[in-house]
Amino acid sequence: MGDLARVWSVALHGVDGVPVEIEAAIGGGIPGVHLVGLPDASLQEAKDRVRSAIVHSDRTWPNERIVLALSPATLRKTGSRFDVALAVGVLAAHRTIRSERLHGTVLLGELALDGRLRPVRGVLPCLLAARDAGMRRAVVPRDGLAEAALVDGIDTFGADTLGDVLDWADGLRELDPAVPDVSRGPAPAAPELADVIGQADARHALEIAAAGGHHLLMVGPPGTGKTMLAQRIVGLLPELDPAEALQLASIRSVAGPLGAAGPLPRLAPFVAPHHSASAAAVLGGGSGVARPGAVSLAHRGVLFLDECPHWPASVLDALRTPLEEGEVRLARADGTVRYPARFQLVLAANPCPCAPPIDRDCTCRPDVRRRYLARLSGPLLDRVDLRVPMYPLTALSAADEPGERTATVRGRVLDARAAAVERWSAHGWRCNAEVPGTELRARFPLPRVVVEPLEKRLEAGELSARGADRALRVAWTLSDLAGTDRPDRAAVDAALYFRHRGAA
Template identity: 40%
Template sequence: MTIQVQTGLLWGVEGRLVTVEAERSKGIPFFDLVGLADGAVREAKVRVPRAVEASGYAWPRRRITVNMAPAHIKKEGSGLDLPIAIACMAESLKMVDGRLDGLVALAELGLDGRLRGVQGLLPVVEAAKRSGLRRVLVATENAREAALVEGIEVHAFETLRSLFLWLEGKGESQSFAFLPELSSQTSKDCFSEIRGQELAKRAATIAAAGAHHLLLSGPPGCGKTMVARRLPGIMPPMTPAERLEVLRVASVTGKIAHDVSARPFRSPHHSVTSAGLVGGGRPLRPGEATSAHGGVLFLDEVGEFRRHAIESLRQALEEGRLSLVRAEGVMELPARFILVAATNPCPCGYYGSEQRGCRCSPPTVARYQERMSGPLMDRIDLHVLLDAPSSKQVLGQTETNAEPSAVMAQRVDGARCIALERQGCANGDLGARESLALALGDPGINDFLCQALDRHLLSPRGLCRVLRVSRTIADLEGSQHLHLNHLLEAMNFRPMTPRNVLASAA
């Protein structure tokens, strides 16, 4: 007799269902696992019999073969302990009829018979729902996460013993229905805490509204990190689908227990490898770019990052996703975020500062800024030069009527809605052709841009950037048409290329 139990595995941030089947036969007691079991799954051979015996049940003195299908998928992770235990013990238990119908089980077992939560439960529960399964058996610590999926009955247990008793109809489970909220915490960081830096705040508003990538350049301690950290708090509210995507990533990376009501903010150290940034390893773990999906990826001291690591972000910046080629196939990971890069403008940090003079020679400044050119800078629409706060600002002697994040967020949301209604995506996601199309129709604007191009004030690539940003500025104003003042403001955020650094330093 063969008993089948449904469970699931991860493929990137997607769940895949797996069937665990156990067959008992007479013969020398033996326990074998077949079906491409990897390290942690093979260890189930040790954990499962010990956990069953610790629960007060006898491990069958039989020849037991456990097969996991489909056979071509590599079985990774420890969550298969529970379905293996149920499949092996099903014949010994006096199970209530139909208890295993429409059910998916996923949890790790301790040697003492406790059920432990697993990472990446949410995508598996979603896969179960898509396949028409309606009940999940999980460890208590995973119960809230499983209950995020609507239409699924969650049965949670502390121990294998209580789960077996429930299967036999002798005990109760802790059951949960749909609970859409994990926590209602909101970020405590507010833009009103930043004194001055009005240009950076304006750029942050534009970045959030248009999903534009942002470069903050300025001396140490001028508040680059403070601005970046507050950016997720003014981005438009997440749609339910976006929220589920963010939760799915948090589930896979084991961060779902923390605050996930807000958009993510990730700030990897500059020593991060490309695998750390875009994902890799065995079993494959998503990288920082995927963890930042739906939020902000902050690269502080961007010039210090390894070139190879930065270049690995190119696909994420262009397509909002990452494809990793594996022996088993191509894995797609979501990676749509606002990139905020921060840097000193020069080695001493005070190039362009009004508070302190820069000690670097113009060629040194140019060389320093050139280090950041390349694929990353090509995708950054907004470049902002911040200055160190003045002594009055430091001492708090200036007027503070700084706008709180909540007010900025309202404006951002309004602008984003206009863009979505017009073109179905944020302005920052427009390609070159669509960006150029924004300038059509207005002869005044066309003339202005022609002159800027002819005088080499703008490059063709820079033109696309300026148009995307000016469209967002117009949306923030609620203006249907693009006006010259929108373009002029957008021109302020064009990159400081080494050439204009040299020109202005001369």
Template identity: 55%
Template sequence: MALGRTLAVALVGLVGHVVEVEAHLAPSLPAFALVGLPDASLAESRDRVRAAVTSSGLAWPNRRITVNLSPATLPKSGSVFDLGIAVATLAGADVVPAQAVAGVVHLGELGLDGRLRPVRGVLPAVAAAVAAGHDRVVVPTANLAEARLVPGAQVRGAGSLAEVVAWYGADVEVPEVSAAGELVTAPRPATERLDLADVVGQAAARRSLEVAAAGGHHLLMVGPPGAGKTMLAARLPGLLPDLDEGEAVEVTAVHSVAGTFDPHGGLLRRPPFEDPHHTATPASIVGGGSGLPRPGAASRAHRGVLFLDEAPEFTTAVLQTLRQPLEHGELVLHRAAGTARYPARFQLVLAANPCPCGHAWGKGLDCTCRSEQRRRYFGKLSGPLLDRVDLQVELAPARAGDLPGESSAVVARRVQEARAAQSARLAGTPWRTNAEVPGAWLRDRLGGGRALLSDLDRAIDRGTLSLRGVDRVLRVAWTLADLEGREAPGRGHVGQALLMRTRGQGA
């Protein structure tokens, strides 16, 4: 009996599971069986591996080969197992020493000519291997920079299968090949830092944007075309502080799995910005794809901003799928092949016209929409969705006399100070910003100032505020206090937060 073993990693969402790749070679009629819950793309590795081995100048074993991916109950997908299957098979055929490859993690897709092609999700896969005690990893050359971002990993990059087996002592000629191919998906270009000073006027909207940045709150902007909604939303990432080490690893892992990460720039340190078109499908927003789903725009915006321009133009299905991540900061995607979890703690920014034609502002004399058209248009933004949006502001058209406001650098300094105050207050808790903190915890921190909640009680009685809305108003009030350097909010902060949420209806 000939048996070869090596290791690989299966990703389910962002969670990596170390997989033992076993190749059993029996003296029987030549055959190749792959077991262990492979999907269609993984099942095709049989042909890729056979062609890659023979193209590398190695003899293919003419025996019955059974490759098992253990644990067999874990769904496995993709071409990342190609290299592991090839190495385990060659170990079983005594081409490479079985003991030398048994504890090494091999990741990579094989071309028919034996070249190693890059794969997605190398960062979380290598991190999972190191966490499980397997620090020796072999990856394609194109993934080497990404794999080296994981502390404690001993990573080697190879351009071909022949190069890998030559390391283990096989007598094979190593071809001179460059990095095999590009990344699976081209990385997104770095976004330009946009300055808030470019926005003319709109003092109320600028203030709401600052509060949103300081506390991590969601924001809705309603106004006519050309009022500056898109300009303001695009400048929100410039007000946010850099990601800390833990957040950077989280965000980078998501983009690695999505295939939008350029490893040559290191970990992603700036909050991401996603602005999908209103024709986007639910799968493109929350994640989808055949087999186990891949992250969508909501997960790629983790620790950053998800901007939905012309929000009422999005389908109702897309808007309703956002309720789970807005509440829990995580997306749980159930598919027949398994369940994937992706982090999705983003800041949602919605921009909308007041009506389909966009002219129903002020007295609305220029509006050509019928009343039922207006109701149907804004009705896309359902009550349960808007109840999760902390800040709601109306914009008027800019006037000729309006002046530019403060620059992003000035506002970002105030945001940084407010975030520092929150970090000190929330030290030892699982929360990082006011927007994440349960209302009960914030109410307990008020101490003798609980009487200032009377305004919120009256808003509940009038029906302008829900119980969830009370907690969100209180979170905004704490953010306003942090921006002013106060230890706790006062009644003025609560009143201002109520106005910023209800657009003046709850005063």
């Protein structure tokens, strides 16, 4: 009878890894393989993959009763990343390989029938969880080495086949280690803001949005630069700090292997799904444990929805919760997962379905125009801080007068962001858009004469309480851009100007 062996792997629950202890026991009954510990269907299929991979690695499959227990038993185990750990556990229990190197080692990877190691999703968050649990080493498929190199504090090695892993466990060979890429190199260049011709109001709104983390809606006919402006906002945003970059990389890793990741990208993400994307693609979904969607891939960056009136109303309205809470919760039969989703929403829309270059050429009936933009619900628009109309270019001479360059505007944005951080960091907020309205009014009240325009709009029913709070946040951003200590009445008037402009 073989001995009992223990090996380690990691399960994923959202972007959080949970170390899983795999116990392998051999003997004591009719030959067969029994998996216990809430394995899903893909993990149940691992029995056939593991057996074939062991045989094709020139090792003997024990023709006995094999029990493989995955603990914690109450956590649903999904995916194929446990294959290597299961195979090594079986052979360690059968005393076919030595087990000294397996202590404190996490094993990740899917097995092909011939013993090759295939890449798996979530290597990065798995290794982070293993490191935090005190594991010393990890073995991953070679294709995951670049991703594994992003995690320090744990020795990670890459293997091509199960035979390589088994020879390493026996001390017959060494595996290639993950080598961190410490060269930062030049950051990828963001699109240049000066390429956008004219549109002074829209450029100013873009600067305000970048400085305060505010949501933005641009309405105008095709060819006025809506998409160009949206793409250029990431060049104005501050770089992600190491913790944010690692969190974003973990989300991307869960969505799919990072591949040749290199150094952690520090540029804020820009995600622009097509309007035909499903709710699962935008919010996250899939069978079993839901995967992250576009809102999570845009975490700490920008989610751009072009042609937003063409989006299904159900998808647009579903954005309201992550816009308020900064996370998305996805409930499935296998459990509820949470993914971070703190993003800036940038919307672009044509003024009507026919969208002629010049508004006077519109052939749409008035009721059609109203219904077109009415597809954006009131509750969603109430969460959009800045709304700006865009007009066609009417003079070619404007092309000879380029606007400010990205570097110039970014300097003002970073100064405004620094002022906001200095003011709010003690309270746990980093930009004006994150500050709750109650805290803004209670801890930093403004004189009655300054907020009088807001109160008049509230009394007239032209502004909701949420809208007033959002306008107040924009006023603080305008104050930061102007270099003043707090907003004056002109800043509040400007915030309302941007909130009520445009057809929306």
